[in-house]
Amino acid sequence: MAPVAMLSTIPATEAPARPGCGGALDYSTPAAVPGAKRADLTDECQSYAYKKLQTLLSDSREILIDNDQGGYTIPAKGLYPYQWNWDSALVAMGWATLDEARAWEEMTKLFSAQWDDGMVSHIVFHKPSTTYFPGPEIWGSVEKPRKSTGITQPPVAAITVRNLFEQAVNKELALTKVRELFPKLLSWHRWFKTARDPENTGLVATLHPWESGMDNSPAWDEPLRNVPVDDIPPYVRADLTHVNSSMRPSQAEYDRFLTLVYRFRAVDYDCNQLYYLSPFRVTDLCTNSVLYRANLSLRWLAELLGELDVLPEIDGWLESTRAAFSSLYDPEAKMFKSKDQLTGKLLNASTSAGFLPLFARIATPTQAQELAGTLERWLSCVKYGIPSNDPESADFEALRYWRGPIWAIVNWMITDGLRAYGFDSLAQRVESDTYELLGSGIYEYYDPTDGKPAGGGSFSWTAAMCLAWLSKAVPSS
């Protein structure tokens, strides 16, 4: 496949040039600290490694501060000028490393737009902007713009709230915030159960590719083919003014994304109707894995607060999801697959979402072992991991968004899972790959074949992953 030229120029980073150190570096200590020096490293190498981490951390902090709009963080200037749901939940973990109160504020602001039925929107339009399409006047109308979208995203929030509480230095503030947020989280998770699993299958439905967070994943090619394109109003895509079209979803996909929005808008996003009327209805591995893990976190938070009455309800959700999850495993491909709920068929594509049952802790030990083997095969085909699509598949595209590029947030979720199942060396490979990638700039995604950063620059959730995860995970021996 021909490499795709970047439209946007990548600014040179301040990262120091690596001297010829060989082997592993110690990122944690400056060479100048007496007694801290590792015998096997030269002063030059040690101070290079230390400086590299410090540069990355200070760049990451600057990005969050710069993208802060007053209580919420935009993913990237221009390209994504509003508050996005799962971005904010992941970004809050980054904020927690520099300002705990600000981290809690991110969550409060996200839930400030929660719908009466419990849904938390995929985008909250706090302030007007002209740089994104479709904005509030499409989700609502020009006369009556909506304050938020009528669809959701993978529910990372409960995982974040537990994480923020556990890491908190200020436990008093943390407990107050957990008390405030718990009923809102519970109501969102109940909405998933009633609005998105009305037939009580144990697995929730995703009704729009934007809800999956992996918008143009090859997994959606098949179900999107069954979505007709309606006679929708003409529109101009804003994304293409920020990023090369060769890295974005296609026009055919956008026509269907918009068709779905207009159909949902026509019934005012009534959650009792959408499940039955949407021509796109899938069991998304990412949403279901994140929701299962989020329900584990919600259960933990309920115990923390002594809210024991809700435990049977949450346990019921966990149990039914566990019973249903193996139906998403393809033993021949040694991979989990998403499913088209309208045809009842497992979808053919192998994507990085297939590893997320590890993050959920819902894969069986045998499945986990097989997934690790699949991941090893994927990694042997690329220079850096983890590609978002099987690098050996015909529809792999190294730079097209969710059809090949590496996303730091997915790397975090998968390595968290790999470590939980004891695959430490695989996790370490992914951690050092991610660390190398971020060293060339804190971007939206990266080309797995050569590590080139791409998409939006100064990207908030990538910066947050550096602060909350990589700074602790970089190899020190």
Ligand SMILES: O=C(O)[C@@H](CO)O[C@H]1O[C@H](CO)[C@@H](O)[C@H](O)[C@H]1O
């Ligand atoms: O492309 C878009 O317009 C939006 C649509 O929601 O989606 C992308 O950007 C969001 C903000 O970073 C992420 O939350 C999604 O995961 C990513 O796919």
